[in-house]
Amino acid sequence: MDPVLGANGQAIVATQQTNKMSTRSTRKKKTTMLSPKKFCDFILAKTASKSFEAGNAELYKELYLESPTYFHYFKSPKEKNFSENVxxxxxxxVIVPDVDYYHASWVDGLRPNQYVLAQAPRTAAAAKDFFKLLDHVKAEGLMIVEATDEFSTHITSKLEKGTGKKGCEKTCDDVMTAVIKTDRGTSVKCVKFMRSDAMNAQDLVDMLERARKYIGCPTKRPLVICCRDGAGKSGLVAFADTESDRLAKYGRVKHTDTIKQIRFMRCNTFDTFETYDLGINTLIELCNRFKKK
Incomplete structure (x- = not known):
């Protein structure tokens, strides 16, 4: 280093300026990655009642469902999806044979794949694919959670009116019940919610109770629930139906687990404050009615 003169005339050594980082700042950071043994211990601790393979599969499924891939969504024509955000x-x-794409998802209830949450068909072509979906999943019941004809007319046009004095169709202020015959001749009990566009918790529970009684819930085969986007109202009804089953079977509710389960399996469910608020109030109404029984 070169000497320079200070203010008093004495020679001092000037510190050499450099851009070099300190040794401490360049030390390698401690890794946060788990070692193979710690990873195995983590899985065994998380799923103590299961084998390592079963625990690993459960953890993988949970993580995978949080990391969706949307390949088929982007490949499908835009008219097959109600909203580009859903x-x-x-x-x-749900993969239906001979149908390149239909907007529907499997959702667990108290048993695996208890529900199919589907977008309501808005065209005649989409309706054909929708009825193929009903046949493919062997649907035992169908709930149309839409009051407007725009999202239900292609389904209700297939309702069997019956040959008796009153037929098999029944309509009241809350719900319309009927039977649908699919292209393969399969009969599916159908319920349409007549006031789904402006309903409170009491309205929803009233309609759900009538629908469950008519269809015979809990069903042994899948229950298909459809609305305009296949997520918002459908997810809410699947939540209420699951908790109704849980109350009837166990006398308790586990709403946080149910909401988490639905969200993991169906994108864009419970994604607004209004939906969550209506869901919680519906749960309270279900519990109050259960206590009165």
Missing amino acids: WLYDATR
Whole structure:
């Protein structure tokens, strides 16, 4: 280093300026990655009642459902999706033979794949695919959670009116019940919610109770629930139906687990404050009615 003169005339050594980082700042950071042994211990601790393979599979499924891939969504024509913001998880997407794509997802209830949450068909072509979906999943019941004809007319046009004095169709202020015959001749009990566009918790529970009684819930085969986007109202009804089953079977509710389960399997469910608020108030109404029984 070169000497320079200070203010008093004495020679001092000037510190050499450099851009070099200090040794401490360049030390390698401690890794946060788990070692293979710690990873195994983590899985065994998380799923103590299961084998390592079963625990690993459960953890993988949970993580995978949180990381959706949307390949089929982007490949499908835009008219097959009601909203560009409502997507599907590939892991739970319903794949129907001879149908390139239909906007529907499997959702668990108290048993695996208890529900199919589907977008309501808005065209005649989409309706054909929708009825193929009903046949493919062997649907035992169908709930149309839409009051407007725009999202239900292609389904209700297939309702069997019956040959008796009153037929098999029944309509009241809350719900319309009827039977649908699919292209393969399969009969599916159908319920349409007549006041779904402006309903409170009491309205929803009233309509759900009538629908469950007519269809015979809990069903042994899948229950298809459809609305305009296949997520918002459908997810809410699946939540209420699951908790109704849980109350009837166990006398308790586990709403946080149910909401989490539905969200993991069906994208864009419970994604607004209004939906969550109506869901919680519906749960309270279900509990109050259960206590009075």
